[in-house]
Amino acid sequence: AQTVTQSQPEMSVQEAETVTLSCTYDTSESDYYLFWYKQPPSRQMILVIRQEAYKQQNATENRFSVNFQKAAKSFSLKISDSQLGDAAMYFCAYRTTSGNTPLVFGKGTRLSVIA
């Protein structure tokens, strides 16, 4: 079974600084998608960024970028120029393209942003 591991339960970053959240996953599949979701204290889960495994280029969305290392099964999220609004739980998730399997989530990393 596929698993997703986020080894940092909590992290903090100073406003305007850069922070990297780690995620590793275990799979025997070759074609899959990886996601980072953000869940602010208001509880609405928001998609931050999506990476297709067959694409070598790392995805970016404004201040958010990923470092996708397929061989190492690593998918870290970098947040640049951190803002107070970035404070949230961040979940890494995986979904294979083969078969109808559900999205698999990590346990999450709680990010605090210090003014």
Place this chain on the structure above:
Amino acid sequence: KAGVTQTPRYLIKTRGQQVTLSCSPISGHRSVSWYQQTPGQGLQFLFEYFSETQRNKGNFPGRFSGRQFSNSRSEMNVSTLELGDSALYLCASSGGWTSGTGDTQYFGPGTRLTVL
């Protein structure tokens, strides 16, 4: 497009009662998934519906059930509520693998269920 909506947002029930939660997906999305989120267990997959058919089910007891209607709206039902069912229940919709977004799931705000 309007996002995923869930009703009600908050619910308080007592043990033994049953509850029905509703989810309306993003217009055009035919897949709806349900998750239970608790501080201890994190996000756990309940089930997924696509075109009124359940195509995946998580490891939950039979007290948890769901269905999807022809307009893609979905409901989940929990019967004989237990204290441990207190959780945030999240619904997510997706446009399918042919949508060009990798069947990305978009979440609703959730229903906070408290069982007393």
